[in-house]
Amino acid sequence: MSRKETAFITGITGQDGSYLAEFLLDKGYEVVGLTRRTTHQRFENIEHLAGKIILEFGDLMDPETIEHIVAEYKPSEVYNLAAQSVPADSWKHPMVTGEITALGTVRVLEALRKHKPDARFYQATSREIYGGVKQEVIDEQSPVFANNPYGIAKLYSHLMTLNYRDSYDMYTASGILFNHESPRRGLHFVTRKVTSAAAAIKLGITNPPLNERGRPLIESGKLRLGNLEAMRDWGYAKEYVVAMWMMLQQDRPEDYVIATNTMYSVQDLCQLAFGHVGLDWRDHVESDTRFMRPTEIEVQRGDYSKAQRQLGWEPKTSFPELVRLMVDADVERFKGGSFQTE
Numbered sequence: 176m177s178r179k180e181t182a183f184i185t186g187i188t189g190q191d192g193s194y195l196a197e198f199l200l201d202k203g204y205e206v207v208g209l210t211r212r213t214t215h216q217r218f219e220n221i222e223h224l225a226g227k228i229i230l231e232f233g234d235l236m237d238p239e240t241i242e243h244i245v246a247e248y249k250p251s252e253v254y255n256l257a258a259q260s261v262p263a264d265s266w267k268h269p270m271v272t273g274e275i276t277a278l279g280t281v282r283v284l285e286a287l288r289k290h291k292p293d294a295r296f297y298q299a300t301s302r303e304i305y306g307g308v309k310q311e312v313i314d315e316q317s318p319v320f321a322n323n324p325y326g327i328a329k330l331y332s333h334l335m336t337l338n339y340r341d342s343y344d345m346y347t348a349s350g351i352l353f354n355h356e357s358p359r360r361g362l363h364f365v366t367r368k369v370t371s372a373a374a375a376i377k378l379g380i381t382n383p384p385l386n387e388r389g390r391p392l393i394e395s396g397k398l399r400l401g402n403l404e405a406m407r408d409w410g411y412a413k414e415y416v417v418a419m420w421m422m423l424q425q426d427r428p429e430d431y432v433i434a435t436n437t438m439y440s441v442q443d444l445c446q447l448a449f450g451h452v453g454l455d456w457r458d459h460v461e462s463d464t465r466f467m468r469p470t471e472i473e474v475q476r477g478d479y480s481k482a483q484r485q486l487g488w489e490p491k492t493s494f495p496e497l498v499r500l501m502v503d504a505d506v507e508r509f510k511g512g513s514f515q516t517e
């Protein structure tokens with residue numbers, strides 16, 4: 176880059192935001208991140224970036240702060256990663272999911288339209304926009320049919336992103352990302368539940384973290400999960416954030432599916448994670464109806480051939496490798512006494 180470009184990331188404290196910030200800093204960007212003000216601030220994923228990134232306090236619910244930040248920094252690239260990002264929680268919180276995951280995107284788009292219309296905008300769309308589509312392999316041409324409150328909110332944002340491109344000739348692109356995981360994945364997603372439980376049981380940890388119901392993750396030596404037959408196309412988050420950047424470097428804005436085109440079940444995940452530390456998952460995992468969902472998305476994998484062809488992007492880390500690196504990271508965390516951070 177000839178001059179220092181500024182990138183603005185919403186959701187910088189999350190899994191993807193933290194990896195993207197590292198990637199953009201390496202590329203020479205000035206990185207500005209949006210973070211919510213909370214009483215007990217937690218910055219595990221970005222603590223190591225202190226002094227290298229600029230943090231601005233604000234909220235996707237509050238248009239004023241977003242406009243203020245855009246007007247002040249005039250970013251050339253904006254990555255909208257903030258969301259109520261947990262599909263499983265979205266049935267309990269449909270309104271806040273809509274406020275943040277759907278309308279939050281429009282607040283960012285409006286701020287750009289008013290203060291920096293030539294900024295390039297990335298929207299974190301999810302494969303959940305195809306949740307109910309009965310088609311095993313999904314690509315950019317597949318019909319959309321979201322079937323949970325999170326997916327529906329993401330679909331609204333996806334279409335609004337396209338609408339700002341068409342209506343105002345803005346450079347807006349959506350990455351339609353399939354599940355992607357890492358040691359920084361939130362603890363309530365199934366991969367981290369399983370990798371942290373395998374590590375905790377292996378090390379004999381007696382005070383495990385809490386699960387999504389506020390109970391100890393492991394009780395009486397058992398990890399409680401929902402549907403063990405559920406399948407996902409799981410990739411490595413660190414590789415997926417590179418695709419986000421690539422999407423904003425093209426001549427024309429377009430949308431891209433990012434995935435691995437492979438599928439594994441939750442049971443496969445358990446087998447890989449517990450097996451990596453020499454345990455038999457069947458001795459430690461129980462299926463519990465309280466973790467089942469009112470609807471499941473269809474079994475689907477993502478065809479990323481457009482991204483491969485146009486961006487030169489492809490996944491590199493296999494799912495078994497990903498599970499092993501996540502278990503190893505959780506073992507190290509427990510040993511180091513700092514459970515939450517990578």
Ligand code: NDP
Nearest residue numbers: 186188189190191234235256257258260299301352354355
């Ligand atoms: P995370 O849950 O790790 O991060 C979500 C981020 O959003 C956090 O930084 C969170 O901040 C922030 N946030 C939540 N609500 C608000 C708000 N009201 N105002 C400002 N910030 C807020 O998600 P990921 O990094 O995994 O995912 C990034 C994006 O990609 C999300 O939009 C997600 O829905 C989407 N996505 C993710 C996939 C995946 O498999 N990971 C797949 C497809 C799409 P705080 O720390 O304060 O909670």
Ligand code: GDP
Nearest residue numbers: 262263363364365366399400401402405441466
């Ligand atoms: P999602 O695809 O973004 O909803 O990611 P999750 O990691 O939350 O869920 C992936 C799949 O794992 C879904 O089909 C869940 O039904 C299934 N699953 C099975 N047991 C659990 C569990 O205990 N917690 C979560 N979060 N998911 C589970």
